[in-house]
Amino acid sequence: MTSPKLRAAIIGPGGIARGAHAPFYIKDSRTEIAAVVSRTHEKAAAFAEEFHIPAAYDCADTMLEAEKPDLVSICTPNKFHREMVLKSLEAGCHVLCEKPPAMTAEEAEEMEEAAERAGRHLVYAFHHRYNPETRVLKKAIESGDLGSIYHTSVQAMRRRGIPGWGVFTSKELQGGGPLIDVGVHMLDLALYLTGYPEPVEVMGATHKRIGNRPGTGLMGQWDPENYNVEDLASGMVRFQNGMSMVIETSFAANQQDEETLNVRLLGDRGGADTSPLRLYEERYGALFDSAPAFLEKTDSGSSYERQITHFIDCCLDKSRPLATPADGTTVQRIVNAIYESSAKSSAVSLI
Numbered sequence: 001m002t003s004p005k006l007r008a009a010i011i012g013p014g015g016i017a018r019g020a021h022a023p024f025y026i027k028d029s030r031t032e033i034a035a036v037v038s039r040t041h042e043k044a045a046a047f048a049e050e051f052h053i054p055a056a057y058d059c060a061d062t063m064l065e066a067e068k069p070d071l072v073s074i075c076t077p078n079k080f081h082r083e084m085v086l087k088s089l090e091a092g093c094h095v096l097c098e099k100p101p102a103m104t105a106e107e108a109e110e111m112e113e114a115a116e117r118a119g120r121h122l123v124y125a126f127h128h129r130y131n132p133e134t135r136v137l138k139k140a141i142e143s144g145d146l147g148s149i150y151h152t153s154v155q156a157m158r159r160r161g162i163p164g165w166g167v168f169t170s171k172e173l174q175g176g177g178p179l180i181d182v183g184v185h186m187l188d189l190a191l192y193l194t195g196y197p198e199p200v201e202v203m204g205a206t207h208k209r210i211g212n213r214p215g216t217g218l219m220g221q222w223d224p225e226n227y228n229v230e231d232l233a234s235g236m237v238r239f240q241n242g243m244s245m246v247i248e249t250s251f252a253a254n255q256q257d258e259e260t261l262n263v264r265l266l267g268d269r270g271g272a273d274t275s276p277l278r279l280y281e282e283r284y285g286a287l288f289d290s291a292p293a294f295l296e297k298t299d300s301g302s303s304y305e306r307q308i309t310h311f312i313d314c315c316l317d318k319s320r321p322l323a324t325p326a327d328g329t330t331v332q333r334i335v336n337a338i339y340e341s342s343a344k345s346s347a348v349s350l351i
């Protein structure tokens, strides 16, 4: 006899719900999408029709009460993550929440506590963790190939890649610019690979030099009138275990490469870059470069799919989440400390 399907719901049916959530719940035979919620019934109904979802709502409370889903994907702008996560956990659902976890570290802590109280999974959508490169590199690190990692460099830089659509340039809805949007992905990856050490001090600087002027680039023409986030953020973090980290992230750097998404790890026995995956290892008294000959091709589509498959495995108790609520709180504390340090022009202590 086949088990009944898990009932999924989507709150916030926009770009990421369409590309990274709905198709993969539909594809997986263990789930069905029972309902979708948007700000208006009209928007929810349009998405429901597109993905053949039986119910559309304009209120999350009503949906949770009526549909009693087993799991929920939260895909709203960042401003609403906290509220929707808390409601869904209280209703007894497992939750996959888009990144970043929230707008502030306090919100992320509240969400972490709520997940603990509810005894449900709260997974943040840091999909780069599901890349084959990440899996291989994590094994190399755990087997000691890099020795002790004492420095990491985190880059999420775009050349004139300010989104010309959506919510990404709105501080009110997103809480910030490239740091909270793309920087968080690489920051999480660096922390995941290095075992999530405890951050103790953060120094940050942000700049808005390009987004506030008219321009066009990789992601179309942006609107300088509604550009109120940073276009570059940099930070330095010191960790309790002695590791240091430098972060650089931008929507619109005047650089040669269209996009640089990389974590560089420096250990006392070896080093690594994540993209493309390269290992630099001491052997026979010399430093060697190595690269995997064959790895499953990585594109964001496939890591999104692996993320949903793994989340479903966790909901069915067949696996443990890779990205925990506590990890999300740590990411959020660092992000917010970079913004705070920039605003007050001094270092921020996290202990």
Ligand SMILES: NC(=O)c1ccc[n+]([C@@H]2O[C@H](COP(=O)([O-])OP(=O)(O)OC[C@H]3O[C@@H](n4cnc5c(N)ncnc54)[C@H](O)[C@@H]3O)[C@@H](O)[C@H]2O)c1
Pocket (backbone or CB within 6 Å): 011, 012, 013, 014, 015, 016, 017, 037, 038, 039, 043, 075, 076, 077, 078, 080, 098, 099, 100, 125, 127, 166, 167, 181
């Ligand atoms: N993982 C990734 O690589 C990735 C990529 C893009 C966006 N994101 C994240 O996904 C989230 C959404 O981004 P997007 O690009 O899909 O935005 P979007 O604007 O395309 O979609 C957001 C949707 O949420 C709906 N919405 C807004 N407020 C709501 C509310 N209170 N209740 C219910 N629905 C509401 C909007 O109507 C819209 O349909 C953000 O947190 C963003 O950071 C993640």
